[in-house]
Amino acid sequence: MNDFIVQLLEANGYRKTRLLAILRAIQATYFHIPKEAITLLSRLLGLPVSHIISVVDFYSFFHSTPRGQYDILFSDSITDHMQDKQNLMNYFSHQCQVGIGQVRKDGRVSLDNTACTGMCDQGPAALINGYAVPRLDRPKIDLIAKLIEQELPLAEWPETIFQVDDLIWKTGLLLNSRLEPGESLLAADARGLNATLNEIDQSKLRGRGGAGFKTALKWRLCASEPEQERFVVCNADEGEPGTFKDRVLLNRYADWLIEGMTLASLLIKSQQGFLYLRGEYLHLFEPLQAKLAERRRNGLLGDNILGKGWSFDIEICLGAGSYICGEESALIESLEGRSGIARNRPPYPVTEGYLNKPTIVDNVETFIAAAHIAIQGGNWFAAQGTEQSSGTKILSISGDTPQPGIYEVPFGTPISAILEDCLAEDVLGVQVGGPSGTFISNREFHRRLAFEDLPSGGSFIIFNRQRDILEIVRNFTHFFADESCGFCTPCRVGTILLSEQIDKLYDGYGSVGDIVALQELGHLLKTNSHCGLGQTAANPMLNTLARYPAIYQSKIKFPHFGPGFNLDEALQAARKIAHRDDSEAHLSQSGD
Amino acid sequence: MTQTFMLDGLAIPFEDGQTIMEAAIAAGHYIPHLCYHPDFTPYGSCKLCNVNVNGKICTACTFPAMEGQTVISESEEQNTDRQRITQMLFVEGNHFCPSCEKSGNCQLQGVAYHLKMTDDHFNHQFPHREIDASHPDILIDFNRCIFCALCVRASQEEDGKDVFAISGRGINKRLIINSDSGQLHDSELTVNDRATHICPTGAILIKHTAYQVPIGDRQYDHHSISEVSMEQDSSAP
Numbered sequence: 001m002n003d004f005i006v007q008l009l010e011a012n013g014y015r016k017t018r019l020l021a022i023l024r025a026i027q028a029t030y031f032h033i034p035k036e037a038i039t040l041l042s043r044l045l046g047l048p049v050s051h052i053i054s055v056v057d058f059y060s061f062f063h064s065t066p067r068g069q070y071d072i073l074f075s076d077s078i079t080d081h082m083q084d085k086q087n088l089m090n091y092f093s094h095q096c097q098v099g100i101g102q103v104r105k106d107g108r109v110s111l112d113n114t115a116c117t118g119m120c121d122q123g124p125a126a127l128i129n130g131y132a133v134p135r136l137d138r139p140k141i142d143l144i145a146k147l148i149e150q151e152l153p154l155a156e157w158p159e160t161i162f163q164v165d166d167l168i169w170k171t172g173l174l175l176n177s178r179l180e181p182g183e184s185l186l187a188a189d190a191r192g193l194n195a196t197l198n199e200i201d202q203s204k205l206r207g208r209g210g211a212g213f214k215t216a217l218k219w220r221l222c223a224s225e226p227e228q229e230r231f232v233v234c235n236a237d238e239g240e241p242g243t244f245k246d247r248v249l250l251n252r253y254a255d256w257l258i259e260g261m262t263l264a265s266l267l268i269k270s271q272q273g274f275l276y277l278r279g280e281y282l283h284l285f286e287p288l289q290a291k292l293a294e295r296r297r298n299g300l301l302g303d304n305i306l307g308k309g310w311s312f313d314i315e316i317c318l319g320a321g322s323y324i325c326g327e328e329s330a331l332i333e334s335l336e337g338r339s340g341i342a343r344n345r346p347p348y349p350v351t352e353g354y355l356n357k358p359t360i361v362d363n364v365e366t367f368i369a370a371a372h373i374a375i376q377g378g379n380w381f382a383a384q385g386t387e388q389s390s391g392t393k394i395l396s397i398s399g400d401t402p403q404p405g406i407y408e409v410p411f412g413t414p415i416s417a418i419l420e421d422c423l424a425e426d427v428l429g430v431q432v433g434g435p436s437g438t439f440i441s442n443r444e445f446h447r448r449l450a451f452e453d454l455p456s457g458g459s460f461i462i463f464n465r466q467r468d469i470l471e472i473v474r475n476f477t478h479f480f481a482d483e484s485c486g487f488c489t490p491c492r493v494g495t496i497l498l499s500e501q502i503d504k505l506y507d508g509y510g511s512v513g514d515i516v517a518l519q520e521l522g523h524l525l526k527t528n529s530h531c532g533l534g535q536t537a538a539n540p541m542l543n544t545l546a547r548y549p550a551i552y553q554s555k556i557k558f559p560h561f562g563p564g565f566n567l568d569e570a571l572q573a574a575r576k577i578a579h580r581d582d583s584e585a586h587l588s589q590s591g592d
Numbered sequence: 593m594t595q596t597f598m599l600d601g602l603a604i605p606f607e608d609g610q611t612i613m614e615a616a617i618a619a620g621h622y623i624p625h626l627c628y629h630p631d632f633t634p635y636g637s638c639k640l641c642n643v644n645v646n647g648k649i650c651t652a653c654t655f656p657a658m659e660g661q662t663v664i665s666e667s668e669e670q671n672t673d674r675q676r677i678t679q680m681l682f683v684e685g686n687h688f689c690p691s692c693e694k695s696g697n698c699q700l701q702g703v704a705y706h707l708k709m710t711d712d713h714f715n716h717q718f719p720h721r722e723i724d725a726s727h728p729d730i731l732i733d734f735n736r737c738i739f740c741a742l743c744v745r746a747s748q749e750e751d752g753k754d755v756f757a758i759s760g761r762g763i764n765k766r767l768i769i770n771s772d773s774g775q776l777h778d779s780e781l782t783v784n785d786r787a788t789h790i791c792p793t794g795a796i797l798i799k800h801t802a803y804q805v806p807i808g809d810r811q812y813d814h815h816s817i818s819e820v821s822m823e824q825d826s827s828a829p
Binding site: 039048049050051053054057058322339344346481482483484485486487488489490492493494495496497500520524527528529530 | 636637638651654673683684715717738754757758759762765766769
């Protein structure tokens with residue numbers, strides 16, 4: 001182990017900021033992070049043992065006890081559930097003789113759940129040793145079980161198991177465009193860098209991650225900081241359940257993205273960029289590295305870009321299973337090799353970001369849009385969309401539609417038109433912008449996709465009338481509780497209390513008081529939490545409670561009386577000890 | 593010209609670089625808090641000091657004071673939220689005030705008195721947390737940790753030792769100790785460290801000192817936390 005770790009540290013230049021990459025390599029080799037490894041890392045990197053433990057503890061892809069040689073994680077998004085995930089997971093559990101949340105005794109295989117893996121258009125999905133496996137069905141599971149029993153290395157498995165498709169159903173302004181490598185950089189140079197920034201300003205481009213801050217303003221603020229060292233960061237950590245458009249963009253249009261980041265580096269005068277890639281997209285890591293290498297060879301990255309004396313390079317950093325790292329300041333913390341805990345603001349990243357230097361953090365789609373604007377001009381982009389939301393939005397559409405995949409639509413498009421595009425029928429409601437966004441009912445399909453009305457980072461999940469609203473809310477609420485970083489009290493405790501409260505209602509033990517308590521708790525989380533996760537964690541419940549009060553009411557079993565616990569269930573342990581389960585050993589309680 | 597902002601209708605003077613909390617304390621106004629301490633870098637995790645700044649909720653301990661701000665702290669709404677947040681701190685751990693040797697000297701309890709908290713409101717989580725009694729002079733009862741990170745900061749910033757860290761995520765957060773065994777006796781912590789004395793609850797206790805002052809004669813038995821806190825915080829360097 002000593003040699004392995006020394007080599008690993010040498011490959012990573014003994015940089016503390018590379019801690020996640022180092023831990024990923026250790027996890028992949030030893031199936032966990034052994035205690036000796038932590039002691040060694042602590043000594044060789046000069047980091048406290050507790051710091052390394054806290055990072056291992058924080059990210060869900062790191063484990064302090066061994067996982068199986070084949071570690072299987074089933075995606076737990078609501079769309080996976082709608083695609084029969086639970087039955088398939090049980091089937092896998094049976095075929096491989098491994099319990100959910102457990103490691104098989106021989107250490108060969110382990111099975112667990114993970115948050116949405118960004119494969120909602122081709123679910124149900126799983127990760128095997130970090131690599132995405134979409135479109136699971138029984139034959140595929142049988143094959144996987146066989147390969148595991150044969151102890152065949154992953155590299156020798158049939159490629160079809162890992163085949164991820166780019167399902168693009170509708171293209172628009174951006175995806176219909178063409179871009180020759182280097183074209184936007186030359187265009188920016190010819191026009192002048194300041195004039196190019198003015199074009200981006202004129203395009204009224206707003207960040208595509210969801211928050212919608214004006215891109216030109218952000219870049220200008222960063223460029224005007226007196227500090228000379230600045231950083232360009234691409235947030236490729238889309239973790240919002242139901243989002244997968246960056247996966248397609250990173251796979252198909254990596255050139256455009258790298259070009260956009262390089263353009264940004266010219267405009268803000270930065271020499272170093274980072275592409276923070278969500279851990280679930282491990283399968284994109286090597287292709288992206290190859291793309292960066294190709295651009296370096298072609299003089300589009302590295303020193304003296306296009307012979308013009310520009311210098312800029314990009315490093316890819318993989319996440320390790322943490323939704324909160326999509327929040328820009330948590331992402332920066334993660335880039336620095338720490339737990340992803342959102343920073344206090346101010347200062348904002350444009351003034352104090354990566355290593356406390358001025359940093360712009362932008363979404364994949366934003367950089368791509370900027371590259372095209374540099375070529376085509378601001379008016380080209382601003383001509384589409386609405387007053388406050390120019391251009392188009394690339395959506396990841398999943399759920400109850402016969403055509404899940406990518407759709408590019410102009411901002412301002414009514415939801416009804418989007419539903420027509422994807423042939424959705426008998427729709428009950430749509431989750432626009434993922435769980436943290438807005439759940440709209442079928443009475444609101446005239447509403448428009450725009451920052452003025454319904455903003456979205458890209459997630460668009462369709463539910464038909466056969467779906468159970470409370471089951472959807474329950475899935476989303478548990479997701480937030482699992483992903484809370486736990487830094488602040490309202491989110492750390494509130495998301496758990498919210499989950500318990502919704503479970504109680506879902507299980508049929510709710511009273512009127514429970515609904516009042518839900519609302520009160522939801523409001524507390526929204527107003528008092530530290531970052532966006534806590535502030536939006538109650539949205540699924542608050543949105544649906546406002547729209548479908550009757551559904552919540554129908555779940556109430558005890559109108560006036562709220563039992564604190566289920567008396568009969570509480571006796572389960574006693575029955576087990578007494579080895580009896582006859583009718584006399586069961587109790588009913590008032591209201592039953 | 594002196595800069596000011598409005599706190600609950602009163603003009604509060606401040607200097608550039610001061611947070612709302614610092615300016616409020618300097619002007620003699622108490623804003624409830626647990627993770628804030630004037631000697632250490634503001635952290636902003638407990639959210640008790642949340643105040644309404646021009647319509648937006650911000651932590652007073654981290655948010656800069658700015659000219660013309662309107663800050664609301666002592667409203668019914670703010671105090672109700674603070675009471676709920678305090679109740680959350682009580683239910684996520686295992687706090688048994690009547691049997692805790694810190695009772696009467698505990699800031700968490702003091703804040704609860706101040707906010708007129710009379711019950712726990714939420715369901716108890718009853719987590720299973722071990723006690724570390726390995727150190728000859730110091731005991732840690734993790735059941736009472738509220739993750740304020742004051743011990744973490746005190747150890748790093750004042751003791752220069754880095755004895756503690758906060759690990760894990762979500763409701764599974766835990767305080768860990770920087771030593772090979774993970775136990776306190778194996779760490780560099782001593783009874784004279786600032787980190788040993790900074791805990792606002794009964795999580796870090798000094799052995800052989802319990803009940804020297806009887807319950808009933810302790811700090812918050814006779815003085816509200818607002819008085820005690822203002823006296824201590826404003827006398828800090």
